[in-house]
Amino acid sequence: GQQLNQSPQSMFIQEGEDVSMNCTSSSIFNTWLWYKQDPGEGPVLLIALYKAGELTSNGRLTAQFGITRKDSFLNISASIPSDVGIYFCAGNNAGNMLTFGGGTRLMVKP
Amino acid sequence: EPEVTQTPSHQVTQMGQEVILRCVPISNHLYFYWYRQILGQKVEFLVSFYNNEISEKSEIFDDQFSVERPDGSNFTLKIRSTKLEDSAMYFCASSEQGGGPIQETQYFGPGTRLLVL
Numbered sequence: 001g002q003q004l005n006q007s008p009q010s011m012f013i014q015e016g017e018d019v020s021m022n023c024t025s026s027s028i029f030n031t032w033l034w035y036k037q038d039p040g041e042g043p044v045l046l047i048a049l050y051k052a053g054e055l056t057s058n059g060r061l062t063a064q065f066g067i068t069r070k071d072s073f074l075n076i077s078a079s080i081p082s083d084v085g086i087y088f089c090a091g092n093n094a095g096n097m098l099t100f101g102g103g104t105r106l107m108v109k110p
Numbered sequence: 111e112p113e114v115t116q117t118p119s120h121q122v123t124q125m126g127q128e129v130i131l132r133c134v135p136i137s138n139h140l141y142f143y144w145y146r147q148i149l150g151q152k153v154e155f156l157v158s159f160y161n162n163e164i165s166e167k168s169e170i171f172d173d174q175f176s177v178e179r180p181d182g183s184n185f186t187l188k189i190r191s192t193k194l195e196d197s198a199m200y201f202c203a204s205s206e207q208g209g210g211p212i213q214e215t216q217y218f219g220p221g222t223r224l225l226v227l
Contacts, residue, residue, distance in 0.1 A: 031214065031215075033215065033216075035218070040221075040223070041220050041221065042114075042116075042201050042218035042219050042220045042221045043153065043201070043218045044218070045215065045216075045217060045218075048215050088152070088153065090153075092214060092216075096141060096143065096158035096160075096165055096166045096214075097155040097158065097166055097168070098143075098145070098153075098155060098203075098216060099155070100152045100153040100154070101152065102151075102152050103152055
């Protein structure tokens with residue numbers, strides 16, 4: 001099946017620093033989504049990307065849909081302690097099934 | 111803001127027992143989904159449901175699993191005879207419709223943590 005490779009697996013940063021994480025795939029996706037998951041909670045949608053090359057922002061978050069449709073990155077600027085959590089990319093390919101990446105665990109030191 | 115809700119939040123059961131996990135999708139949504147997440151692993155698709163029938167399912171969704179929309183608001187996942195390896199977080203999700211990428215965006219519930227002993 002389709003696989004999404006997400007990196008890095010974990011990051012431990014200082015409050016105020018910028019963060020970047022990315023996902024790559026060997027196959028094309030029509031939609032890329034970025035979710036955040038807090039411990040014991042469900043994934044919460046952060047940003048959805050619908051067009052190749054699209055760059056979208058949501059507050060301090062910026063995400064881009066790669067032009068080849070095989071990759072996406074998520075940037076968080078000026079990190080704060082509540083940014084702590086696991087960030088997942090997910091791809092949708094004209095069907096109903098979301099394929100998730102392995103997640104990036106973000107830890108922020110105050 | 112409308113949200114997906116799930117009950118119970120936690121369920122402990124004995125191996126071999128049947129469990130039913132319940133979800134209330136967002137009210138104007140027409141597509142419903144179940145995913146699971148084994149502890150420490152990524153979220154995996156189980157099944158999607160539209161117009162009272164399964165539209166897609168993964169290899170995980172074998173004949174021990176079934177889904178149902180028993181009324182106009184609930185969407186359930188039944189596991190007939192639970193196994194130890196069914197222990198996981200189970201997430202319900204819903205989307206507005208399948209007519210385009212924006213309408214297909216899936217929103218997740220908080221999950222049910224299932225522990226099979």
